[in-house]
Amino acid sequence: MKTAVGIGAAALVAFASALAFAPRTPPPLAPTTIGVERSHFNTVTQVGDRLLAAGALGGILYSDDKGVTWTSAKLSQDRQALLVSIAFAPDKKTGFAVGHEGWMLRTKDAGSTWEEVAFSKENGEPLMSIARLPSGDWISVGAFGRAITSKDNGQTWGPLTLPAEVEDKHMNRIASTEDGKNWLIVGERGLVIKSTDSGETWQIEPEFYNGSFYNAMSTREGGWLIYGMRGNAFVQTAPGEQWIKSTIQAPISFFGHAQEKDGTIVLVGQGSMLGMSKDGGKTFTLQRAKGRATLTDIVLTGPDSGWISSDAGLQPFPPSQAKAAASADQGAKQ
Template identity: 25%
Template sequence: MKVHRIGGIVVAFALAMPVAAPAADFQDVLDTPAMASPLAAKGLINGLALAGQRIVAVGQRGHIAYSDDQGKSWRQARVAVSSDLVAVSFPTPQRGWAVGHDGVVLASSDAGATWSKQLDGRNVGAMMVEYYKAQSGAESAKWVTEAERFAAQGAENPFLDVWFADDKTGFVVGAFNLILRTTDGGKRWEPWLDRTDNPQALHLYGIRAAGGDVFVTGEQGLVMRLDSAAGRFVAIPTPYKGSYFGVTGTRDAVIVYGLRGNAFRSTDGGANWHKIETGLQEGLTSGVAVGQRDVFLASQAGRLLVSHDDGEHFAPVKLERATPASAIVPLGADAIVVAGARGVRVQPLR
């Protein structure tokens, strides 16, 4: 099984063909630094984040680009791998993490100018096997078996999102309930496969803080909220059973969004959900809160929606042109950065 992000939508499909033996001159993308390219910010970009005032964009072939002049010009970062990257998080202006295919986790301590590898799919499985073998309890054998399955698959499974609360504590999530936590800035990662209410091992597509809690979203209507006291993610029922690609929200509201323009809002930590009338039929691929009450949603087709009332109501943003969108970040109050298959552009809002 392979999982890919296409135009901001994550899809999974089985491979029926046998895998050929690697050629003699094969170079593993996990050992090959990203190639320098003047088009790094103009190709497929899957993830965006702000490192202070700097815009950081991550995408295909390990390309990471950054801009210090509000998107007018871009520089390419030095990256230790050439795996496709799908998400990035900067909890502070200097410290950031990026994740992607081949189970790769990258870290930067210089605002995204250079990136080193903290983890990849060749060692994630072995790390999880070691961790669960050291655990006690009736279900420890079950999780050892699950970890061994990941180990046997090697670098096949991607991480699909990353979120850090600060420069020490963060999560990475991915395919088949793949979830790890660190509390020391990525020096050590702890598997949390056994700490999710996800018995079907559904893919985990998004993780963010919203409405005062931390939420994970996934396929088949999966939404989980972090129960800090219990140290696990607890499943929360929602009215929709299709995939949720992400989560965003303000201080008082959480919004989950996904396939076919579906989005739902809760103001009580997920106990009750209300459908948001988006007026869209295509997938919603990204969302971001701006200021105290504004929320933006972006669609696979590149359309933007804005709410000025904590996500209760949304209206379309007038665009000069709509291009496929996989990620958005605010650029002050007057513009928003949009990334996708055609690179990065800045969309004025006023």
Template identity: 30%
Template sequence: MGLFNKLALCCALLMQGAVLASEYIDVLDLPAKPSGLAERSPLLDLARAGSRLVAVGQRGHILYSDDEGRRWQQARVPVSSDLTAVTFPTPEQGWAVGGDGVVLHSQDGGASWQKQLDGRQIGGLVSAFYAAKAGAEPDNEQWAALVEEGQRLVEEGADKPLLDVWFEDDRVGYVVGVFNLILRTQDGGLHWTPMLDRTENPDGLHLNAIAPAGDALYLVGEQGLLRKWEPQTQRFVSLPSPYDGSFFGLIGRSDEVIVYGLRGHAYRSTDGGQQWVRLASPLPISISAAMEGADGQFRLFTQAGHMLLQRGNEPLTLAPLAEPLPVAGAALTADGTLALVGSRGVRTLGVK
């Protein structure tokens, strides 16, 4: 290629780059694009909103079904960030979280969503909150360290993935994420309070999930992190952990809690998390989702699409599925079939 042609090519590339730069829109400001293929796109969580099913996933896709998963509609979503989790404490009020620290709120059962918070705000929120505490207690080194953490979040920008969300009701809720990021709201998401100082997590491990079991509230995360909310001290305190690998989720009720995660590891406790019994799995495959069946039996799902049944402290039992595909979220439909979401979208399956 001659010098003139090289120069012409360079100019063309520079002009193309300038055009692309001028057209760039942050995913936090770019509404999710309607797509006829949204049902087949990767979906990462599934929740019930009364009689409605709501699924969330990549590129801001949120789908909802009013006929137990047979047909799906795409919701109106103001962002294109990947969404990781969704919860509905009431049939109308719901929250979803995901990449870039985004928190979305719906008031109509998941048909439309509004942004309440994002990663561009979280760093400043954390820094200002702990700066006020540092001003009141200048000799407390913890506050200074958390002010620095907030400043670091500001400098790093919006990339602060939130990994889970849970609401007690339509007012009180929590979002959790990477590096011990945890916030609480007591007014339905209008204001958020950092809780980094109320979680025993000095190494800043990722918080993968938050969920209740009966009246108790638990956190699980990487490197075997297990925490439980202690009302007396208003802190998430450490529990003895039976495993040093990552936990991805938990499910339970007043008399038991089950935590599950990497390489098929699952454990059951009947004393509030003080002692754990290993639930041996027939497959060394990570467990990514769980649900309670109509019979009260817990069902766990692997990343490869297997379903495992839990009965007390017995080993997990493999239950055949009509079409095993990767599972990230599960729910039971009114007619007893399974609604599942994962890397290949959403589907309903009968149980053999």
């Protein structure tokens, strides 16, 4: 009896071994997804009907269905450096992404694929913002006074001439009016550089604040709103007018903005806080989106819809939609 059991057990082991090593076609694997509600994103933007988001580890995602699904773009080099800013030409096909270690990428197909233009692991100052001037030239600015320009659609880059007072200050963002005539570059230690001739020449704005500015936007009233750290924001009702400090009830640092059709300005910042202004940026009320993340950017896709990027992923806007979608599993196909 024992012999029979031993023979049976040996046969079972032999069968299992044969099955384990027998050639067979494995079942297809489920698509790998990136949880866009968990990843770190620094920017989200819209180009035509396409949404794009970028951030940590050099990832760029795009969505052609208003954020229902997200797809990873193909990059020629996987540097895993932090990406900060994306901008596109009027053709909505050609665009650039910039970030840390001087990393610059270019796309010619609206963001599906990206080729590396520049990268410097050693002494590569971060590039923080990029924009296309009405002339067709591209400009990019960043840390330690770095400012570059390209006159051949990004093939080659050289120094951008800015006032000497810039020195080694960090420059955080480039902004323009809708017509492209007036431009601002804002940065640390109250740095504001302006151009009133479509970016041909630049002048330093007299200092009115000594802290860091993170972003700027033109207002529908024809002026500017500049904002940054600890709830400091300033409005200029028209070019050349005095800068007036905005009223914000808490020292919230803000990093991104959008403007709704009714004129409401929305700022996004630390602690999942939103700043809402209905008077052109003079006063702001505060709301909270879901979680306690640092909100980095916002894009509006319709009258009552949009997306917010953060260091804890992407979430829908407005906050009521964000709460309703908190359990939704938004994934990015690879």
